[in-house]
Amino acid sequence: MSTPVDTADTTVERSPDQPAGFLGRSARRWGLLGLGLVVAVALPWFVYPPVAIDIICWALFAVALDLLLGYAGLLSFGHAAFWGGSAYVAGLVSIELGLPFPVAALVGALFAMALALPIGLLSAKRSGIYFAMVTLAFAQMLFFIVNQWRGLTGGENGLQSVPVNFFGIEAVEDEAFYFYYAALPIIVAGMWFAWRVVHSPFGRVLVATRDNPARARALGYDVERYRVAVFVISAGLAGLAGGLFAISHGFVSLQEVAWQTSGKVVLITVLGGIGTLWGGIIGAAIIVLLEDYLATSGFDGIGIITGSIFILIVLLFRRGVWGTFSDLVLHRGRRRTDEPGRRRRGGVRPVPYRRRSRSIPDRSR
Numbered sequence: 125m126s127t128p129v130d131t132a133d134t135t136v137e138r139s140p141d142q143p144a145g146f147l148g149r150s151a152r153r154w155g156l157l158g159l160g161l162v163v164a165v166a167l168p169w170f171v172y173p174p175v176a177i178d179i180i181c182w183a184l185f186a187v188a189l190d191l192l193l194g195y196a197g198l199l200s201f202g203h204a205a206f207w208g209g210s211a212y213v214a215g216l217v218s219i220e221l222g223l224p225f226p227v228a229a230l231v232g233a234l235f236a237m238a239l240a241l242p243i244g245l246l247s248a249k250r251s252g253i254y255f256a257m258v259t260l261a262f263a264q265m266l267f268f269i270v271n272q273w274r275g276l277t278g279g280e281n282g283l284q285s286v287p288v289n290f291f292g293i294e295a296v297e298d299e300a301f302y303f304y305y306a307a308l309p310i311i312v313a314g315m316w317f318a319w320r321v322v323h324s325p326f327g328r329v330l331v332a333t334r335d336n337p338a339r340a341r342a343l344g345y346d347v348e349r350y351r352v353a354v355f356v357i358s359a360g361l362a363g364l365a366g367g368l369f370a371i372s373h374g375f376v377s378l379q380e381v382a383w384q385t386s387g388k389v390v391l392i393t394v395l396g397g398i399g400t401l402w403g404g405i406i407g408a409a410i411i412v413l414l415e416d417y418l419a420t421s422g423f424d425g426i427g428i429i430t431g432s433i434f435i436l437i438v439l440l441f442r443r444g445v446w447g448t449f450s451d452l453v454l455h456r457g458r459r460r461t462d463e464p465g466r467r468r469r470g471g472v473r474p475v476p477y478r479r480r481s482r483s484i485p486d487r488s489r
Contacts, residue, residue: 160405164308171413173300174372179412180304180311181369186392186404187318188361193390194399195322196354197334201256201386202263203362205243206236208381209266210363211370215283216276218371224289226310229367236363237356239266244355248348251337260383267381282377286370300372307368314361318401321357330354362389391430395437397444406446 168176185207192198210232217228247258270277277283288303290296296306321327332340333347340347370376379385388411396407411430418426441448 156402160402161312164312168301168304172416173304175412175416177300177304177307177372178369178416179409180308181365181372182389182392182412183405183408184311184314184365185362185369185389186396186408187315187401188358188365189389190393190398190401190404191318191321191354191361192358193393194403195327195330195334196351198251198351198355199253199256199390200259200355200358201383201390202243202259202261203359203389204381204383204385205259205263205266206240206359206362207366207369207385207389208270208376208379209239210236210366211376211380212270212277212283214367215286215370215376218286218289219283222287222289224291225307225368225371226290228289228371229310229364232367232370233360233363236366237360240356240359241352244352244359248351248355260386263381263383263386267378267383270381271378277376280378282375283370284375286374286376288371288374303372307372310364310368314364315401315405318361321354322401326350326353391434395434395444397447397450400444400446400450402450403444403446407444410445 164180167179171179185203189200189203192200192203210229212232213235214225214228214232217223217231218225221228223231243259243262247255247262250258271279273279274281288297290303290306293302295302297303329340329345330350332343333345333350337347366380370380392407392411393404394407395403395410396405397403410433414430414433415426418429423429437444443451
């Protein structure tokens with residue numbers, strides 16, 4: 125008798141005499157999580173604190189986009205609308221109401237989700253390049269509104285002197301080093317929420333709608349409704365990151381709602397690895413650190429370098445940096461379990477696996 129075991133990428137049938145593999149996979153997952161938390165806590169000790177804040181904000185932004193691109197198969201080329209829209213709202217709330225920055229960032233995230241709902245309802249029936257173009261069109265509309273509404277947004281000058289309020293604690297309000305540690309729990313909470321979405325029944329159905337929408341409909345799932353739901357969730361996480369980014373910098377510019385910002389987060393996600401939440405974090409670290417190094421070196425052609433790296437990654441590492449690394453580790457583990465000698469000695473038997481999308485329950489019965 126076998127016991128179903130859920131993993132990150134597959135649903136595996138585990139026999140009772142195979143506890144070692146399961147524990148090894150679980151230990152590796154917890155080990156990576158612990159290592160990631162240690163690196164996140166130690167980051168401002170080794171990297172200039174404002175750059176460290178940029179890395180974690182862009183990492184959450186990339187993870188938010190990967191929920192949509194990697195797990196729902198929808199390429200949004202207008203996510204700057206949610207990142208930048210939340211940045212403006214968080215900045216205005218901080219200036220006008222003087223709320224603590226976690227509350228201001230949360231208000232910005234709620235605005236991003238409210239903005240995403242009608243956009244998602246209008247674009248969920250599209251896919252591929254049509255979905256990308258529809259989201260880009262909405263983002264450009266928001267860019268036009270922000271640019272023209274100068275009395276509220278400052279137009280081309282943007283919002284200046286956005287305060288950092290944190291319950292009167294001056295160390296956090298004045299120094300980026302302490303602001304980083306005040307913002308990190310919010311970013312980690314956003315990452316944890318994305319992880320829960322991916323590893324929930326909702327996430328499994330989402331992957332099924334990506335792999336085979338017709339079959340998902342046949343099983344009784346409303347594909348468009350799931351797409352709208354993940355679109356709103358993705359916008360909320362992107363808005364949370366955008367609000368923190370704007371408050372940490374103390375200003376909001378038109379760049380935050382420009383299409384180049386949407387392109388940058390797509391580049392980060394593809395560079396790190398689509399469909400792997402760790403990929404967005406790795407990609408954000410690479411791009412932000414590279415841009416900071418080139419800018420401080422006085423090199424003007426940053427786009428040439430980042431574009432060249434993007435081309436090399438796409439040509440040589442089709443699954444991105446983290447995706448390729450993960451595949452190499454996973455394949456090595458499979459080769460070990462497929463060794464005939466291990467089977468003859470009564471060791472770990474080859475484990476059949478099937479894609480998670482095939483394990484979703486049939487709701488048509």
